[in-house]
Amino acid sequence: MNTSNETIADFSSAIRDFLNVVVEDPRIGPLHISLYFAILHYYSQGNGEIPVTVFGKDLMKHSKISSHCTYHRYIQELHKYGYIHYIPSYNPFLGSLIYPLKIERK
Numbered sequence: 001m002n003t004s005n006e007t008i009a010d011f012s013s014a015i016r017d018f019l020n021v022v023v024e025d026p027r028i029g030p031l032h033i034s035l036y037f038a039i040l041h042y043y044s045q046g047n048g049e050i051p052v053t054v055f056g057k058d059l060m061k062h063s064k065i066s067s068h069c070t071y072h073r074y075i076q077e078l079h080k081y082g083y084i085h086y087i088p089s090y091n092p093f094l095g096s097l098i099y100p101l102k103i104e105r106k
Contacts, residue, residue: 006102007050014040017103018083027081031065031074036083038062039098051087051097 008014018036022028038059043052056071065071079086085099 008100034063051099053095055095
């Protein structure tokens with residue numbers, strides 16, 4: 001996988017590019033995919049504005065993750081693997097910022 005530090009261009013290409021790359025990435029499992037799609041859901045609900053501002057509890061609900069520890073593990077892994085740029089807010093009144101990154105095949 002090759003990620004530039006550019007954000008995604010549009011919803012359709014983000015889904016297509018993500019699915020094309022993760023099929024070959026052994027680190028990515030069903031919860032990563034579910035969480036990434038929840039992020040894209042909020043991206044589309046916000047009319048494609050970046051960064052996506054979300055609360056962890058909302059992403060957990062949409063991705064069907066019930067444990068806070070599991071959520072934090074998978075959001076950090078998506079960040080570490082270069083699929084998103086994640087900036088946690090640590091403030092219960094402000095959502096975290098997520099930048100879905102443009103993904104290109106090698």
